[in-house]
Amino acid sequence: MSATRRAAVLGSPIAHSLSPVLHRAAYRELGLGDWTYGRHEVDEAALPAFMERLDDTWAGLSLTMPLKRAVIPLLDEITPTAASVEAVNTVVLTGDGRRLGDNTDIPGMLAALRERGVRQVERASVLGAGATASSALAALARICTGEVTAYVRSDARAAEMRGWGERLGVAVRTAPWEDAAAAFEAPLTVATTPAGTTDALAAAVPARPGTLFDVLYEPWPTALAAAWADRGGAVVGGLDLLVHQAVLQVEQMTGRSPAPLAAMRRAGEAALLAR
Known part of the structure; x- marks a missing residue:
C-alpha cells in the first residue's frame, strides 16, 4: 500500500544530502505519519522521465545540483524569486496537477x-x-x-x-x-x-x-x-541555510505552518555528528 503523500530530494550526486533527515524530522514533529521523504539519484538527462512518472501521491520535490535550472522547462509556473536567479530548488505538486517552482535558498x-x-x-x-x-x-x-x-x-x-x-x-x-x-x-x-x-x-x-x-x-x-x-x-553556517530553506519547503509542500525549525536543526546536527 502506497503512502498517502510523498516527497523527495533529487540530484546527482545525492547520497550526501541531509534533506531527508530534515524533512522526516518535520513530519514526525507535525504528526504526519503517512508522509514519506526519499532521496533519488537523478541527473539532467533522467529528470524529464522522472517527472513524467510522478502521480497524485506526490506533494513536492527538493532539487539540488545539477537540476535547479534544468527543471524550469518542465514546470507550469515559477515564482519571481526563482526567476530572478533562474534556479528552482523547490517544486510543489498541486491537487489539480500543476507543477509550481520556487527558490527557498534566497x-x-x-x-x-x-x-x-x-x-x-x-x-x-x-x-x-x-x-x-x-x-x-x-x-x-x-x-x-x-x-x-x-x-x-x-x-x-x-x-x-x-x-x-x-x-x-x-x-x-x-x-x-x-x-x-x-x-x-x-x-x-x-x-x-x-x-x-x-x-x-x-x-x-x-x-x-x-x-x-x-x-x-x-x-x-x-x-x-x-x-x-x-x-x-x-x-x-551552511546548516543554518539548509534548515531555513527546508523549513520553507516543508511549509509549502505540507500546507502546515510553522514548520518545526528547532527539531529540524537538532536532527541535522545529530546526523552530521554521526558521519
Whole structure:
C-alpha cells in the first residue's frame, strides 16, 4: 500500500544530502505519519522521465545540483524569486496537477542572517561566483544598502557577477581572488566556494570581524569559520541555510505552518555528528 503523500530530494550526486533527515524530522514533529521523504539519484538527462512518472501521491520535490535550472522547462509556473536567479530548488505538486517552482535558498539565507541579528548592512563581500553566489546576490539585494564586492578567479566570472548584479538591482564590484583577504573589511562576508577553497584566508581574519556566512556544512567548521569565531565574529553556517530553506519547503509542500525549525536543526546536527 502506497503512502498517502510523498516527497523527495533529487540530484546527482545525492547520497550526501541531509534533506531527508530534515524533512522526516518535520513530519514526525507535525504528526504526519503517512508522509514519506526519499532521496533519488537523478541527473539532467533522467529528470524529464522522472517527472513524467510522478502521480497524485506526490506533494513536492527538493532539487539540488545539477537540476535547479534544468527543471524550469518542465514546470507550469515559477515564482519571481526563482526567476530572478533562474534556479528552482523547490517544486510543489498541486491537487489539480500543476507543477509550481520556487527558490527557498534566497529567503532561507535572509532568515538565517536575521536569526543572527543581521537585517541590513551598508556593504558586503562575496567569495566565489557560482550558482550559490548568484543566490547570495539576490539575498543581498534586499538587505545591502551599498556596494557588494565579489572576489573571483577569472574575468569571465567577474563579468557574470556584474551581470547578475545588474539583473538583481545590486551594485557589484569585482576584484581578483588574490585580494580576497580584503573581503573581511566589510560588515558581512558570504563565502560560497567549495570545501578547502578559503582555508588559506583563515590567517587574514581581522581582530574584530563582522559577520561571516559560510554556506558549507560539511566539513564544519571550516578553517575560516573557526578562525572567525575565535576572533569573536558572528558566524552563520551552511546548516543554518539548509534548515531555513527546508523549513520553507516543508511549509509549502505540507500546507502546515510553522514548520518545526528547532527539531529540524537538532536532527541535522545529530546526523552530521554521526558521519
